[in-house]
Amino acid sequence: MKKTIDEINERIKDGSVAVVTADRMSEIVSELGPQKAFEEVDVVTTGTFGAMCSSGAFLNFGHSDPPMKLVDVWLNDVKAYGGIAAVDLFIGATQASRSRGEVYGGGHVIEDLISKKPIDVFARSPGTDCYPRKELETTIQIDDLNQAIMLNPRNAYQRYAVATNSTERMLDTYMGPLFPNFQNATYSGAGELSPIPNDPNFDTIGIGTRIFLCGGEGYIIGEGTQHNPRGHFSTLMVTGDMKGMNPEFLRGASFKNYGPTLYIGIGVPIPILNEKIAENTGVRDEDLLTDLLDYGIQRRDRPVLAKVSYSDLKSGEIEVEGRVIKTYPLSSYSLAKKVADTLSDQIKRGEFFLSESVKPLSTTMVQNPMRETKEHPLVMDVMVQDVITVKEDYNVQQVAKTMVDGQITHVPVVSNEGKLVGMLTAWDIAKMVAQGREALAGEIMTRKVLTADLDEPVELAARKIEKYNISALPIVNSENRVIGIITGDMISRLIGRGR
């Protein structure tokens, strides 16, 4: 037995359509089985509401008089991309304001437009014979624009990795604040309510699928960027007319020490055309696994610490190797539910009809990491290998002499077995001398020592040095013996040479 989208649209028209939200459908499928569920339900509505950085909008301003090619343009002091014709612009969600920094950005401009707030426009141009004007200042709101079209290259991730932090330092990330030593984990996505998990093989979702986008009507126009169906990280590229959107279903946002973004509400209706599709929409949070990643490792390939399910995540804590980690959502489940409920109501009221997709999304696309043609130096390429060290029982005098003889300003302190136990700087020694105090290296050294790895890019070592305001990082081997040292001075010299 089968149904068609036309038949479902007929039922929407005459009001007899049976619509349920995806969380309810999971219960129906497990109670009645897929066959019965297929017979009872025509449409399943999904929803998600999360921070979707890869979002933006095309805006058309119409021509000024005298005309001007809008080249360098700021909307509420947020830079928009003007390299497309004369009066078309693209504003991206994560662009930060020139004057206000990370607290206001492209995502806020998009929200303010949809909320019909006035937007200050400032533009500059070199001027041409056909576009003579060089500077322009005006204030517009969305109704003054000819078109305001949201176009988001990557939205509605199938699932998203969970973030935690193994280091001893707090991290501010796009996954929110991550406390030291695995104190918390943050996750994103609505799990069984999310669009793609309900149709992971794209039996119905494709190019041309009509969707609910930020309260208005939108369309899927293709695979999102980084669409990775084999890895279960599929994404959607979507578009919609901003003039029909509702500010309740999107929100300009900013993550501390990361910057601006845009929270977006997306709902995709899944027509239950056959039993197989019904079965897929029966997906439950416990079936949806995702990776727990250590954001303390600042590399592309972060180690996967564990596989966890959305039901574990939603329970508020996960257990990893005997350790309990508290979990916190970053996306809004209550608004995701509201998206699915609202879409469901629109279909029941005959206000939203389903569309036939013209081409399903790819199930085979693969994604590769960036090709980098310029080698970046690693710590092992630049570190000093003959490291001068001092022993824990050296007195201030001996440490000072070692530093002067070696012409160094930092010195690792090692135990009798040669293992790294601390660091001393010229400043620590100067303080002791100034106070006329006697002490042993082991008593005054800094015990918590940040180290660098041999194969760590110098760039990352430089960031540690800058962020934690230190001046040197020792490199240790697996036995915690010092095998090298890299200092801020070395890095500045290297960068000075390279650029």
Added chain:
Amino acid sequence: MKIRLVYTPSIIQEPLIAEIILETGAKININRADIGAVSGEMVVDVPEDKYNRVVRLFRDKGLKISLLHQPIFRDDARCIACGICTLICPIGVFTIEEDWSISLEAERCIQCGVCVAVCPTSALALSEGEV
């Protein structure tokens, strides 16, 4: 009841709070204290029954007082119920409820301010209090 005290650093030298506690027998709880170069600020919790007397004494000693009936405000039109505030608040003012709404017990807030900086939609603001 919570109050915010603003004082000059010179007052810190005096055992002010101790004196008031001894005089009134009120169990005053210091929620938070910041001491800067030119001024200091403290949020304290005062038991309801001794509240009026304690406030009068603080005023007599020359401290500026604001009453924090509701130390933190949330703009519910901006809040998206993401739950990040539940993660960051050291006091546990915010809670994720069964239905995924986020409740807040504003009166427990000690005005540390971290949630204000972390809330992605700028939905939270500290109250100035009533003078």
